[in-house]
Amino acid sequence: AQSVSQHNHHVILSEAASLELGCNYSYGGTVNLFWYVQYPGQHLQLLLKYFSGDPLVKGIKGFEAEFIKSKFSFNLRKPSVQWSDTAEYFCAVNAWGYQKVTFGTGTKLQVIP
Amino acid sequence: NAGVTQTPKFQVLKTGQSMTLQCAQDMNHEYMSWYRQDPGMGLRLIHYSVGAGITDQGEVPNGYNVSRSTTEDFPLRLLSAAPSQTSVYFCASSPRTSGAYEQYFGPGTRLTVT
Numbered sequence: 001a002q003s004v005s006q007h008n009h010h011v012i013l014s015e016a017a018s019l020e021l022g023c024n025y026s027y028g029g030t031v032n033l034f035w036y037v038q039y040p041g042q043h044l045q046l047l048l049k050y051f052s053g054d055p056l057v058k059g060i061k062g063f064e065a066e067f068i069k070s071k072f073s074f075n076l077r078k079p080s081v082q083w084s085d086t087a088e089y090f091c092a093v094n095a096w097g098y099q100k101v102t103f104g105t106g107t108k109l110q111v112i113p
Numbered sequence: 114n115a116g117v118t119q120t121p122k123f124q125v126l127k128t129g130q131s132m133t134l135q136c137a138q139d140m141n142h143e144y145m146s147w148y149r150q151d152p153g154m155g156l157r158l159i160h161y162s163v164g165a166g167i168t169d170q171g172e173v174p175n176g177y178n179v180s181r182s183t184t185e186d187f188p189l190r191l192l193s194a195a196p197s198q199t200s201v202y203f204c205a206s207s208p209r210t211s212g213a214y215e216q217y218f219g220p221g222t223r224l225t226v227t
Contacts, residue, residue: 009153032213043203044156044218051213090155094214099163100171101146101214105155 002027002095006104013081014112021076021107023065023091030096033074035065036103039087047089050074061085086111114139117219119204125225126194134189134222136204144207144214145187146171147179149200150221156203162187163209194226 004025013019025031035047048059055067065076074091091104120135138145146161148171158171162181176198178190187206191198201223205216 006155034215036218043220044205044216046215046217049213049215096213099144099161099169099214100158101216102158102172103148103156105153 002031002093002098002100002102004091004093004102004104006089006091006107008107009105010108010110012110012112015083016080019076019078019081019085019109021089021091021109023074023076023104025072025074025091025093027072027093027095032094032096033065033067034092034094034101035059035063035074035076036090036092037087038090038106044090047076081109081111083111083113085109116140117204117206117217119202119219119222121222122220123223125227126191127227128194128196130194132191132194134191134202134204134224136187136189136219137185138187138204138206138217139185140206140208140217141184142206142208142217143184144209144216145181146205146207146216147177147187147189148203148205149173149198150203151200159189159202191224194224196226198224199226200224 033050036044094101117138147159148156160179162168204219207214207216
């Protein structure tokens, strides 16, 4: 069965700092990977996705993520965070041929002005 | 397009009561799902459906029923509410692009069971 781990539960950064949020999944076959963001009081929105091809994917609002198959990782990065990036970030995995999507426990990011 | 809509936004139930959380989408998506979100536990899949008339269980299906009579609607029924079902419930739909389930989420229903 597929599973996903997010090791950082709560991250606090100052504006302009760089961000990297970890995501590791466990599944031996082909996977689709996602990062979702939930701004305070709002519903989840897709930030970026990896289906196949270039392992470096770019999403909205300057976010990017790199799929490293050998490490079973899909870490989220942003070179310079803004106060408006304060939100909870969820990594998710969907194995090919498997109809379920599994989410991580989420990372709360707090950006201090 | 309204996207994914959920009603009600808030609900308070007493233990033992039943209710239905409504979910509808106007994007003609085949795949729909229900999740519950609890602090520190992320989103956990309750039930999902790959098309009208087809439903299946997720990680935490106990105490919940679903049906999918149309492509648009996917209601979630709580049979006999328990305090452990206090949570925020999200419905999502997906067009299943390239065999992957990129999901669009509704605004959520915050349920409190006393």
